[in-house]
């Protein structure tokens with residue numbers, strides 16, 4: 001298949017590109033490199049022996065999007081492009097809505113004009129907002145859009161709705177919404193991985209930078225939640241499992257719109273992540289408990305049964321595997337993709 005990855009140079013996109021190339025698909029990436037580097041894709045080419053067609057464009061710019069995609073030939077789109085920093089979205093809501101919604105609207109119009117019917121969208125468990133306290137594993141029948149605490153999360157819920165409405169008007173559209181839980185880890189080679197700009201917002205990249213000595217200690221956001229040890233519980237999914245989930249979704253598309261949770265079904269607390277990372281790295285991770293972070297949930301764990309059954313997909317890698325692979329990436333690339341020095 002010829003697959004277009006929007007935002008394909010990023011953390012998740014580069015791993016999806018690798019899995020597609022290994023399968024023998026053709027990969028085209030469109031990215032504006034606003035939060036990624038072409039170096040990741042160069043490494044994917046080296047790892048796989050494949051080649052990636054790279055187009056630099058900002059899809060939120062209608063004219064640029066049309067110009068970039070007009071002459072490209074592709075049968076399916078995996079739409080990963082978008083801004084994703086929660087705190088930044090609170091400070092710059094209109095930028096988040098404009099970028100994430102306009103890029104999706106432009107893409108959908110271009111797909112329709114070209115009669116490209118296959119779409120996999122990079123959504124997030126954040127669309128479940130603040131679920132009822134008695135729900136311990138989230139399945140796809142949970143209501144979405146209620147109690148979302150930030151504009152980033154709302155862009156994901158809005159885009160899910162936009163895709164559903166577009167499909168009503170264009171019944172041939174075959175769309176899947178993938179609701180990621182917490183992607184972590186890296187390709188086991190340690191050649192590609194997550195390269196956050198500035199201070200990492202997310203737990204595992206922060207822990208990785210503490211382990212390697214780039215930051216002094218981890219701040220644990222609260223230890224009074226009703227969880228196993230009082231710290232927040234999440235469903236951490238190895239990025240290679242997540243990437244394979246995209247390929248599974250691509251091969252099971254049919255007309256309509258379906259949502260799938262991509263998660264392991266298992267929750268781990270912040271302190272469990274710290275211990276797993278210490279075991280994988282052999283380093284101590286100093287931490288200090290601080291106040292809870294605004295908008296955080298006590299726990300968020302997937303029920304992945306629907307994806308297991310319909311997509312014939314399940315996670316096979318553990319939290320320990322993710323820590324080992326994150327550590328390999330971190331030690332080989334202490335400055336991410338930036339040149340050393």
Ligand code: UD1
Nearest residue numbers: 086124126201202203206219220221232233234270295296
């Ligand atoms: C966050 C976003 C979510 C987004 C996802 C991926 C919020 C409320 N949610 O999910 O919308 O899709 O990132 O980008 O921001 N923690 C610490 N110390 C840290 C960092 C995190 O204790 O320095 C804790 C958090 O309180 C949480 C867990 O670690 O319990 C995971 O946090 P994080 O990696 O930021 O992911 P989420 O908050 O689940």
